[in-house]
Amino acid sequence: MLDNLGGRFQEIFKKVKGHGKLNEDNIKAALKEVRLSLLEADVNYKVVKDFVNRIKEKAIGEEVMTGINPGQQFVKIVNDELVELLGGTNARLTKAPKAPTVIMLAGLQGAGKTTFAAKLAKFLKKQGERPYLVGADVYRPAAMKQLQVLGEQIDVPVYVEEGSKDARGICDNGLAIAKENKATYVILDTAGRLHIDESLMDELRDIRKATRPQEILLVVDAMIGQDAVNLAESFNNTLNIDGVVLTKLDGDTRGGAALSIKAVVGKPIKFVGVGEKIDDIELFHPERLVSRILG
Ligand code: GDP
Secondary structure, three states, rough: OOHHHHHHHHHHHHHHHHHOOOOOHHHHHHHHHHHHHHHHOOOOHHHHHHHHHHHHHHHOOOOHHHHOHHHHHHHOOOOOHHHHHOOOOOOOOOOOOOOOOEEEEEOOOOOOHHHHHHHHHHHHHHOOOOEEEEOOOOOOOOHHHHHHHHHHHOOHHHHOOOOOOOOOHHHHHHHHHHHHOOOEEEEEEEOOOOOOOHHHHHHHHHHHHOOOOOEEEEEEEEHHHHHHHHHHHHHHHOOOOEEEEEEEOOOOOOOOHHHHHHHOOOEEEEEEEEOOOOOOOOEEHHHHHHHHHOO
C-alpha cells in the first residue's frame, strides 16, 4: 500500500539531506516534488495544497534552516504532517455502556461489506468478545448465504430471514435475538446499491433509527480512488458516519483515498481490508502507515 509514494519520498529526502544546508530555494524545490508525488498517488488536490503549505510554513523557518541537521528536521516535519493528515491517533471503536455494541455497516455493492462483517466478527471474537452477525442485504440474496457460510467458518452466529425484503425488520429482530444470546457486539450487514440513491439512504436511516448503533462504519473500496472520497463525503452528509473502512488496499491502488478521507470528510479511517481472506483486516494506525511510507 502506497509503496510508490514511499519510493518517491525516499528520493526527495535523500536529495534534501544531501544539501547539508537548506535554503528557501531548495526547500521549495523539494516541496514541489512532494506535491507532485502526492498528486500522482491520487491524493485530493486541495488536501495536497494545504498539506504542502503547512510544511512550507514550518520548514521555511529559522530553526530548520539553521539547525544542526536540517535534512532530518525536514523529514520529521513531513512525517508529523502525514500522521496528522491520516487522523493523528488511532481511532478506536466506540463501546456501548451496556452490551451489546451495535455496529452498522454501510456502503455500495461490492465494496466488501459482507466480507468485512465477517472479518470484524473474527477480530472481535479473538479479543474475547461475543459477536453476532445480522444479514440485512435484502437486495443481494447471495449476500445472506455468503454471511452464513462465513459465520460458520469463524463460528459466529448469523441471523438472517430468508425471503424477507424488510431490512429494518431483520435488523430489529436480529438485534433482539442477539441480546437474548448475550452478544457483546452486533454487526449489521446492510444492503448496498450500485450508486447512492434516496431509497438506499432512507433504508439506512430507518435501520439507524431502529437499532441506534454506536458506530456507523462506511465500507469503501480503495481501488476507486478519488471516488472513494466523494462517496464518503456523501454518505457522511446524509448519515453522519463514525468512521470509514477502506477495503482492497492490497490491490493495485495508489492509496490516495487513504490520505484524503480524514482531511476531506473529517471522519477517521478505523480499519483497512488488505485481502480477501478473513484474517486480512488491520486496525488503521496512522503512525505505522507513515513509517511504512517513509521507511
Ligand atoms: P459487498 O457487496 O459490499 O458485501 O461486498 P463483498 O463482501 O461481497 O466483497 C466484494 C468482493 O470484494 C469479493 O470478491 C471479496 O472477496 C472482495 N474483497 C473484500 N474485501 C477485500 C479486500 O480487502 N481485498 C481484496 N483484494 N478483496 C476484497
